[in-house]
Amino acid sequence: MKKTDFICAIGKELNIINTGDWKVYPPVIDQEKCKKCGLCLLYCPTNSVKHEDGKYIIHLEFCKGCGVCIHECPANSIEFKKGE
Amino acid sequence: MSVAENIAKLDDMVGPGVTACLGCNAELSMRMALKVFGSNTIVGIPPGCMGGVQSVGWADKTGMKIPVFFPLLDNTASMLAGIKKYYERVGRDVNVVAFAGDGATVDAGFQALSGAAERGDNIIYVCYDNEGYMNTGFQRSSSTALGSWTSTTPVGSSTKGKVSHKKDMPMIMAMHDIPYMATASPAYMPDMIKKLEKAKNVKNGLAYVHIYNTCATGWGYESERSIEICRKGVQSRFTPIYEFENGKFSLNINIKKPIPIEDFLFSMKKYKHISEDQVKDLQRYTDEKWENLLMLCNATDK
Numbered sequence: 001m002k003k004t005d006f007i008c009a010i011g012k013e014l015n016i017i018n019t020g021d022w023k024v025y026p027p028v029i030d031q032e033k034c035k036k037c038g039l040c041l042l043y044c045p046t047n048s049v050k051h052e053d054g055k056y057i058i059h060l061e062f063c064k065g066c067g068v069c070i071h072e073c074p075a076n077s078i079e080f081k082k083g084e
Numbered sequence: 085m086s087v088a089e090n091i092a093k094l095d096d097m098v099g100p101g102v103t104a105c106l107g108c109n110a111e112l113s114m115r116m117a118l119k120v121f122g123s124n125t126i127v128g129i130p131p132g133c134m135g136g137v138q139s140v141g142w143a144d145k146t147g148m149k150i151p152v153f154f155p156l157l158d159n160t161a162s163m164l165a166g167i168k169k170y171y172e173r174v175g176r177d178v179n180v181v182a183f184a185g186d187g188a189t190v191d192a193g194f195q196a197l198s199g200a201a202e203r204g205d206n207i208i209y210v211c212y213d214n215e216g217y218m219n220t221g222f223q224r225s226s227s228t229a230l231g232s233w234t235s236t237t238p239v240g241s242s243t244k245g246k247v248s249h250k251k252d253m254p255m256i257m258a259m260h261d262i263p264y265m266a267t268a269s270p271a272y273m274p275d276m277i278k279k280l281e282k283a284k285n286v287k288n289g290l291a292y293v294h295i296y297n298t299c300a301t302g303w304g305y306e307s308e309r310s311i312e313i314c315r316k317g318v319q320s321r322f323t324p325i326y327e328f329e330n331g332k333f334s335l336n337i338n339i340k341k342p343i344p345i346e347d348f349l350f351s352m353k354k355y356k357h358i359s360e361d362q363v364k365d366l367q368r369y370t371d372e373k374w375e376n377l378l379m380l381c382n383a384t385d386k
Contacts, residue, residue, distance in 0.1 A: 013144070013145055013146075014099045014100075014145065014146065014147065014149070015099060015138055015141045015142060015145035015146060015147045016099055016100055016101045017101040017102065017103050017138060018101055019101040019102070019103065020101075022106070037086070037088070038086050038087070038088020038089060038091075038092075039088070041088045041091065041092055042087065042088050042091065042273040042274075043112065043270070043273070043311050044112070045104065045107060045108050045109070045111045045112040045115070045310075046100075046111070047096045047098075047100070047115050050092065051088065051089055051092035056088075061100070062100045062101050064106050065106070066106035066107035066108075066300075066307040066308060066310070067106075067107070067306075067307060067308030068107050068307070068308050068310055068311055070308060071308040071309060071311070071312065072311050072312075
C-alpha cells in the first residue's frame with residue numbers, strides 16, 4: 001500500500017517510549033496457580049500479557065507495573081517479584 | 085474459545101510504549117477498541133489524554149500503526165465525516181473512528197458531533213468519559229458528577245465540589261435517533277467488545293459508544309484499583325450499561341441488587357469531602373435515571 005492511498009499522513013516510524021523503566025517491581029504469573037481465565041490479558045492497559053502455547057505470560061518490556069493484573073486475578077496467581 | 089484467547093489473536097494497533105499514567109483505563113479502552121476495529125481504520129484523536137500520551141506522535145514519528153489524525157477539540161466529528169466522504173467517493177470501505185475524551189465530546193465537540201449524527205455520517209465515535217479535562221490538570225467538564233473535587237470546583241468553606249449533575253450524554257445521543265448507541269465499562273470487557281464489534285458493523289449512520297472510564301491520577305486512588313472502581317460504578321447503578329439499537333433500548337447488565345452509592349463514592353479521594361445531602365442527591369439522581377431507563381427499555385421492547 002502506497003502512502004498516497006491515505007489522505008491522512010501515516011508516520012515514518014513508531015514513536016516508542018520505554019515505559020518498562022517506570023515499574024518498581026515486575027509482576028510474574030505463577031503458572032501452577034493460574035486458572036487460565038485470561039482476565040489479566042483483558043485488563044492489562046499496556047497490552048503486556050500475551051497468550052503463548054496455552055499459557056498467559058507477562059512481557060515486561062513495556063509493563064508499567066500498575067498492578068491491575070495482581071488486583072484482579074481471581075486465583076491470586078500474580079505477584080510482584082521483589083528482592084532482586 | 086474464551087474471549088481472552090480471541091482477543092490475544094488480534095493485532096494491537098497502538099504503539100507499544102505510550103505515556104499514559106499507571107493503570108489508565110482510557111489506554112486500555114483505546115487499545116481494545118482499535119484491536120476490534122482492525123487495520124482498515126483511520127482514527128482521529130482530538131486533544132485530550134489520549135492525544136497527549138504520544139499516540140498521535142511528534143514531528144515525523146507516530147504512536148499508531150494505522151493512520152492517525154489530530155483534529156481540533158471542537159471539530160473531530162466534522163473532520164472525520166469529511167474523510168469518510170472522500171473514501172466513499174473513491175469506493176473504499178474504511179472504518180473512520182474518533183476516540184475522544186469527554187471534553188471533546190460533551191463540551192467543545194458537541195455541536196460537530198450532533199451535526200454529524202443528524203446528517204447520518206457513517207463514522208464511529210468512541211467517547212472515553214473520565215469526567216474531566218484530566219491531562220491539563222483535572223478541570224471540570226460538563227460530564228463531571230455532582231460533588232466531585234476538580235481543580236476548578238475546589239473544596240472550601242463555601243463550595244463543596246461541583247454543584248450541578250453530569251450531562252446525560254448517552255441518552256442525548258440516543259435521542260438523535262442514530263442507528264447504534266451503547267454505553268460500556270472496561271470492567272465488563274466481553275460486553276464492551278461485543279458493543280465495539282456492533283459499532284464496527286453499522287453502515288447506515290453514526291455509531292456512538294460511551295465508555296465510562298476512571299482516572300487514577302485525577303480521581304485519587306491507587307493505580308491497581310482502576311477496574312475495581314469501574315465495576316463499583318456499574319454495580320451501584322451510577323453508570324448504567326445499556327444500548328440503543330434501531331429504536332430499541334435494552335439493558336445489558338441488569339443490577340438487581342445495587343451496592344450503596346457510598347461504596348463507590350468513598351473509595352476515592354475525589355468524593356472524600358461530600359456531605360450527606362450530596363450523597364442523597366446523587367442517590368436520588370441515580371435512582372431516577374435507572375427508573376427512566378427501565379421504563380424506556382420496557383416501552384420499546386415489543
